Amino acid sequence: MLVSDKDGKVINKRIILKIIPANEEKSMVGVRGIIIHQTGGATVESAFNSYKTGGSGAHFLIDKDGTIYKTASVTKQAWHVGKLRSRCLAEMTCTATELRLLKKFDPTGTHRREMGKNVPNRYPSNQDSIGIEMVGQALPLSEPDPDKRTYETLTKEQGESLKWIIQGLRTSRKVPLTEIFRHPTVSYKNKTEARTASW
Amino acid sequence: MVRLMLILSALTIFGCSPGGNEAINNEKMSIHRFGIESIKIVHNGDFSGRISSDESIGTCKSFILSESDVLIFFATARSATLREYEHDLNASNCYASGTFVSKTGISGEWKIDRSRRGFLHNQSDEPEYFYCGECQNPLFYEPCDIDCINAE
Numbered sequence: 363m364l365v366s367d368k369d370g371k372v373i374n375k376r377i378i379l380k381i382i383p384a385n386e387e388k389s390m391v392g393v394r395g396i397i398i399h400q401t402g403g404a405t406v407e408s409a410f411n412s413y414k415t416g417g418s419g420a421h422f423l424i425d426k427d428g429t430i431y432k433t434a435s436v437t438k439q440a441w442h443v444g445k446l447r448s449r450c451l452a453e454m455t456c457t458a459t460e461l462r463l464l465k466k467f468d469p470t471g472t473h474r475r476e477m478g479k480n481v482p483n484r485y486p487s488n489q490d491s492i493g494i495e496m497v498g499q500a501l502p503l504s505e506p507d508p509d510k511r512t513y514e515t516l517t518k519e520q521g522e523s524l525k526w527i528i529q530g531l532r533t534s535r536k537v538p539l540t541e542i543f544r545h546p547t548v549s550y551k552n553k554t555e556a557r558t559a560s561w
Numbered sequence: 562m563v564r565l566m567l568i569l570s571a572l573t574i575f576g577c578s579p580g581g582n583e584a585i586n587n588e589k590m591s592i593h594r595f596g597i598e599s600i601k602i603v604h605n606g607d608f609s610g611r612i613s614s615d616e617s618i619g620t621c622k623s624f625i626l627s628e629s630d631v632l633i634f635f636a637t638a639r640s641a642t643l644r645e646y647e648h649d650l651n652a653s654n655c656y657a658s659g660t661f662v663s664k665t666g667i668s669g670e671w672k673i674d675r676s677r678r679g680f681l682h683n684q685s686d687e688p689e690y691f692y693c694g695e696c697q698n699p700l701f702y703e704p705c706d707i708d709c710i711n712a713e
Contacts, residue, residue, distance in 0.1 A: 417644070506682035
């Protein structure tokens with residue numbers, strides 16, 4: 363069971379608290395989902411450095427040995443999702459009007475329309491989801507085009523830690539299984555990111 | 562061809578981008594960025610299928626770049642980190658790619674996608690990644706620089 367203090371800092375001896383202020387944005391309205399990522403870097407330090415620059419980041423970071431770092435409060439947004447894909451298109455539940463609008467592929471317009479809906483009618487976004495990143499590169503590095511690389515398989519330890527933390531968050535934050543996604547499902551990304559993650 | 566030569570000359574003489582002073586202020590002054598002598602387009606309006614996106618082969622057929630479009634892109638774009646390129650920025654299945662020759666005779670390959678990402682690479686060096694939020698070409702999707710990841 364994961365318990366949070368009044369600032370949303372998860373308290374559990376299995377989790378190393380390493381809050382990076384630059385990684386915390388404004389308050390989260392509520393947790394409606396969980397998005398699973400891979401960092402693209404080889405080490406946990408490279409992810410910390412990226413978080414410190416104020417670019418993208420996540421709430422939890424899992425090293426290859428399974429160590430779990432808490433890098434942002436779960437009451438704060440972290441920028442980890444990006445523009446949303448159409449959920450109704452993936453689940454074949456779009457209205458005729460939506461289908462007509464989706465005929466012209468327009469990521470910005472799609473995102474704007476999606477954000478006018480609530481989960482579960484859209485995918486969870488930065489506003490209402492927890493991000494979990496696993497340290498892992500897309501390979502081979504000799505391939506200059508990152509789109510042609512394949513993200514490496516999660517280690518056994520990462521897989522176990524991921525399942526443990528998701529179970530804890532599902533219980534403490536009441537996130538249903540149906541609202542847990544890999545990053546490429548919800549946004550426009552390399553299809554192989556987090557493909558070996560399971561929960 | 563005359564138009565292409567004029568663009569090349571302008572970029573060489575002024576060492577700046579059609580997008581303004583961004584390139585001049587950029588700390589990472591890429592040798593490729595200011596040293597492209599010529600480019601050749603090998604793939605245009607192609608579909609990669611490697612990105613999780615609802616684009617189709619048909620969507621990508623209209624993404625046809627000219628040689629001058631490519632030169633303007635690399636003259637205008639800002640440098641991006643590998644993490645930005647492969648994780649943070651929106652990606653697209655629609656792309657154009659080809660080869661380039663630098664003013665110093667180095668040859669390599671380039672790629673630009675419809676989400677305004679691009680890279681330059683030659684065998685003896687690390688790839689350089691770019692993002693062009695300033696590019697005015699209507700063939701690109703609307704720009705989404707850092708807001709690609711902080712989208713609300």
